[in-house]
Amino acid sequence: MARAATRYVCQSCGSASSRWQGQCADCNEWNTIQQEAAAVVTPFSAKHSLSGGGARIVMAGLDDDVAIPARLSTGIAELDRALGGGLVAASAVLIGGDPGIGKSTLLLQAAGRMALDGQRVTYISGEEASDQVRLRARRLGMAKAPVQLASATSVRDILTTLASGPPPALLIIDSIQTMHSDTLEGAPGTVSQVRASAQELIRYAKTSGTAVVLVGHVTKDGQIAGPRVLEHMVDTVLYFEGERSHQYRILRAVKNRFGGTDEIGVFAMGADGLEEVANPSSLFLTDRDRPVVGTVVFPALEGTRPVLCEIQALVVRLASGATPRRAVVGWDSGRLSMILAVLEARCGLSFSACEVYLNVAGGLKVQDPAADLAVAVALVSALTEVVVPAETVAFGEIALSGEVRAVGHSGLRLKEAAKLGFGAALAPASTQGGGIKVSGFRTLNALVDHLGVANRA
Known part of the structure; x- marks a missing residue:
């Protein structure tokens, strides 16, 4: 009778080896390898062909007319x-x-x-x-x-x-x-x-x-x-x-x-x-009875559902020689560094001597690339103390060249914003109106100029 072989399997990635070791060679995790009994291999099982001896399965055509089962509602x-x-x-x-x-x-x-x-x-x-x-x-x-x-x-x-x-x-x-x-x-x-x-x-x-x-x-x-x-x-x-x-x-x-x-x-x-x-937007929007410096509302898209959330930015100027800090909650820190670099290189705004803090209100984690423009607006507002009107939303993707690129489902975003009482939007130039006033921009520099002109007016 054949003896059962012993193998060591990583509980993190499933990699198997013939001996125990402290660190998995495939996923580099520590102390995840455990001993398990391998399947018994006999000369018969090793040489036996699987091309015969089994039961024939019934094939069906893709175009067969069969009843599709109805979905079961969970009641939720x-x-x-x-x-x-x-x-x-x-x-x-x-x-x-x-x-x-x-x-x-x-x-x-x-x-x-x-x-x-x-x-x-x-x-x-x-x-x-x-x-x-x-x-x-x-x-x-x-x-x-x-x-x-x-x-x-x-x-x-x-x-x-x-x-x-x-x-x-x-x-x-x-x-x-x-x-x-x-x-x-x-x-x-x-x-x-x-x-x-x-x-x-x-x-x-x-x-x-x-x-x-x-x-x-x-x-x-x-x-x-x-x-x-x-x-x-x-x-x-x-x-x-x-x-x-x-x-x-x-x-x-x-x-x-x-x-x-x-x-x-x-x-x-x-x-x-x-x-x-x-109404999920009510969870992620704070009381906006008055505009606040460094905040703007972003209509995020989660699947097919638009959800409005508030992007908050804080910029603190430091004394010379101090190392500035970048802290992000609810967004990608790498993408924040990219937006800051574009604002400095393409718009002439200096964040090198400032600490930057970014937060998505309510604890929502945003992965939508359309949040680039909203983040840029919040950063410019916090740096220059330009107040963005409370009834304004912002969305759009920013390229390294400073171009504001169009994003998908703009109509859904604008419709959700209009339903919740917002009357204006800062968006890419190709965005069509969805019941509210849309200010379109081709470049990030044009948006910065627009915010400065609005503040002086």
Whole structure:
């Protein structure tokens, strides 16, 4: 009988080696390599061909006339938006986020609402006892929801139980890092266990038509723990974002085979759980009864949803010889350095002897390149003490040449700004009006001149 070989697998990237070492040679992470038993290799298995002896699979044409399954509504509009319109039958969804951010709360609310609507829902918790989940359901007002609840970590036990009855419409696994497959050796949470457990649960989803939602832990870098292949195996990947110091939570879709990516759902954490936010712009805008130096409103685009947020800048002049500091919250620090360089080289404004602080109000993290112009306006306002009118928004991308380039979905941005009472916009020259007065600029230098002329007037 062949002996089981031993291998050492990195728990961060999945790289395997024949001996243990302190640092992974592929991802350079320290103390992430653990010993695992490799598959048994016999002369028969090594030489046997896989081209025969299997069952023939049934092929279907792409143009076959088959009924497309309808999406299942979770009863939470913001969650449905992030999913692209609701859950798809036989799909696998992976949701990750920091501890305590509200992943289990959101899924328990969705499970309760779907169960109250007549759907068959099963909730498997590998981290909490059933009584603990019931206590949370009582706090959320879902104590009467007919959700099938269990506390288990064995994938074999879970699939055996599910196979004994009709398949549920929704199966929630909280979390995939606690699941264990007895077909492999190793503790729950290791790369091989996470991959094998997820593969069995996804196979069950595809064969039974059940929508499976897997909760995933995240690392200190914000990535879902376990092998990266886990995100490739599922159909949809959602990240739950937010700061504990703020009440808002953002559910962001980074992968969706059945809908658009970069779609978001916005929630606010309250005493009774997560509440939907119909107007996200209200979370990220401060009271603007009077204009303030160094602030401007930016209409960001999150997926297909425009969200207005406030860009705040502070410029402090230093004594000669002091090293200036650049601090950024909610935006890319590298992009801030680029905007400062363009303002100095193309517009003649000097920031070399100034400390620069930039903040996106409300804790929102902005990745939209259209924020370049809003950041530049806020910096010019803070440096020259030019007050930007409170009813003005700004957006546009800035090139290294100082050119203000057009951005996508300008109409949506202007429409959202007009709906919230804004009457003017600073934008690229090619931007068409969307119900408000648009001042277009081809170069950043022209925008700086415009702000100076407006101040003297």
